[in-house]
Amino acid sequence: MSTKPQVSVAIQWATEADHPPFSELSNAQIRRWVRACFADSADITIRMVGETEGRQLNNDFRGKDYATNVLTFPMEMPSLGADSGLPTFMADIVLCTAVVDKEAKEQGKKPLDHFAHLVVHGCLHAQGYVHELESQASLMENKEIEILKRFRISNPYVLEGTK
Structure with a gap:
């Protein structure tokens, strides 16, 4: 019998992150999206920020002077065994x-x-998924589609009205 992995999720809402479309979003839902991404134990913090903090982080860590949708900061874990x-x-x-x-x-x-997709996207980056090459992007996108489907969220790579 397999056991579910222990996935701890801390959620932080910066004051300036209060954005009307997301006011109905519950922390419990965010936790469900995160937990669906991991087959192994994880300790994840999800932080929602405004444009000022988003821009500062993107500039500090990626050298890009604009706010971006999602940033993932994985921690290098020592290999001490299961x-x-x-x-x-x-x-x-x-x-x-x-x-x-x-x-x-x-x-x-x-x-x-879209928010759910970016939570999933960030969680996959935390596990080492990347999208620099087409083959890597395809692997990551397929995993995102599979996870989002569990929540009845359609393929984020197909625009409405297109096939």
Whole structure:
């Protein structure tokens, strides 16, 4: 019998992250999205920020002077074995609510669905998924689609009205 992995999820809402489309979003729902991403133990912090903090973090860590939708900061974990009691994955994931809302509107997506997609996207980055090469992107996108489908969220890579 397999046991569910222990996935701890801390959620932080920065004051300036209060964005109307996400006011109905519960922390419990965010935790469900995060937990669906991990087959191994994890300790994840999800932080929602405004554009000022998002821009500062993107500039500090990526050298890009604009707020981006999601940033993932994985922690390098020492390999102490499964019996160490440490989670397999640890990461901080930052979402800029204003950018997520703007992108959803531009792409004709439901803001909450786009938000869920970016939570999943960030969690996969925390596990080492990348999308630099087409083959890597395909693997990551397929995993995202599979996870989102569990929540009845349609394929985020297909725009409405297209096939």
